[in-house]
Amino acid sequence: MPERVPTAKRSVRGSRSGRPIMALLDLLGRRWTLRILWELRETALTSRALRTACDEASPTILQTRLTELREAGFIELTENGYALTGLGKELFQTFAPLHRFAERWSRR
Amino acid sequence: MPERVPTAKRSVRGSRSGRPIMALLDLLGRRWTLRILWELRETALTSRALRTACDEASPTILQTRLTELREAGFIELTENGYALTGLGKELFQTFAPLHRFAERWSRR
DNA sequence: CTAGACGCTACAATATCTGTAGCAACACGC
DNA sequence: GCGTGTTGCTACAGATATTGTAGCGTCTAG
Numbered sequence: 001m002p003e004r005v006p007t008a009k010r011s012v013r014g015s016r017s018g019r020p021i022m023a024l025l026d027l028l029g030r031r032w033t034l035r036i037l038w039e040l041r042e043t044a045l046t047s048r049a050l051r052t053a054c055d056e057a058s059p060t061i062l063q064t065r066l067t068e069l070r071e072a073g074f075i076e077l078t079e080n081g082y083a084l085t086g087l088g089k090e091l092f093q094t095f096a097p098l099h100r101f102a103e104r105w106s107r108r
Numbered sequence: 109m110p111e112r113v114p115t116a117k118r119s120v121r122g123s124r125s126g127r128p129i130m131a132l133l134d135l136l137g138r139r140w141t142l143r144i145l146w147e148l149r150e151t152a153l154t155s156r157a158l159r160t161a162c163d164e165a166s167p168t169i170l171q172t173r174l175t176e177l178r179e180a181g182f183i184e185l186t187e188n189g190y191a192l193t194g195l196g197k198e199l200f201q202t203f204a205p206l207h208r209f210a211e212r213w214s215r216r
Numbered sequence: 217c218t219a220g221a222c223g224c225t226a227c228a229a230t231a232t233c234t235g236t237a238g239c240a241a242c243a244c245g246c
Numbered sequence: 247g248c249g250t251g252t253t254g255c256t257a258c259a260g261a262t263a264t265t266g267t268a269g270c271g272t273c274t275a276g
Binding site: 060 | 232235236
């Protein structure tokens with residue numbers, strides 16, 4: 001597992017600045033991360049359901065992302081499957097407007 | 109160049125749904141994409157300056173991302189270098205609150 | 217014409233991701 | 247007990263994406 005999990009405090013792959021925003025952009029910029037947060041936006045999903053929701057993404061990478069997101073404190077494993085934490089919900093809300101933007105984008 | 113550029117209308121790598129939000133999440137979830145938009149948030153940058161701003165990211169991938177972002181209509185090449193288009197500015201604003209969130213995240 | 221910066225590309229080495237298969241643990245009805 | 251199904255998660259080889267270094271052709275300024 002050569003990939004480092006970004007933390008708000010530690011410096012990060014592709015950024016020696018250690019600024020929290022860079023750590024966050026790095027984490028969110030990894031494949032499937034945004035998608036996972038998106039799919040969990042309103043309901044908890046089991047790892048298998050999440051896999052289905054994400055167009056059958058490979059379980060290997062999904063698992064990697066889930067671990068990263070857990071360590072970042074954005075999701076947690078509950079009895080109903082994976083769910084956004086309070087922090088995760090906050091994060092989602094900061095880019096929820098993306099949905100409306102995407103619709104406008106598609107009409108340009 | 110085996111990588112497909114997501115479009116709002118066409119289906120996308122990792123998503124056969126063709127929903128605009130998926131195309132957008134796919135594009136934004138590629139390495140350096142978020143970072144590039146972030147670095148261009150307030151000022152245009154030449155490709156070399158952008159490279160420096162992005163911790164010396166490889167010119168190959170930077171160029172690939174710049175092309176994708178141009179085709180998506182989020183940035184353009186002006187006489188001052190690369191700059192966000194109107195659409196790009198809109199996009200940036202939808203996740204600008206991320207900055208404040210990252211600060212809070214770092215204090216948890 | 218030299219020197220520098222520009223946008224951009226080639227290419228091999230490396231890191232990351234995919235796809236398929238399968239594990240151990242637990243719950244269910246029987 | 248036994249089989250059947252689900253859970254979260256892992257192994258591993260092959261495909262893809264990214265890195266790092268070098269350098270192209272063009273333009274502008276000295």
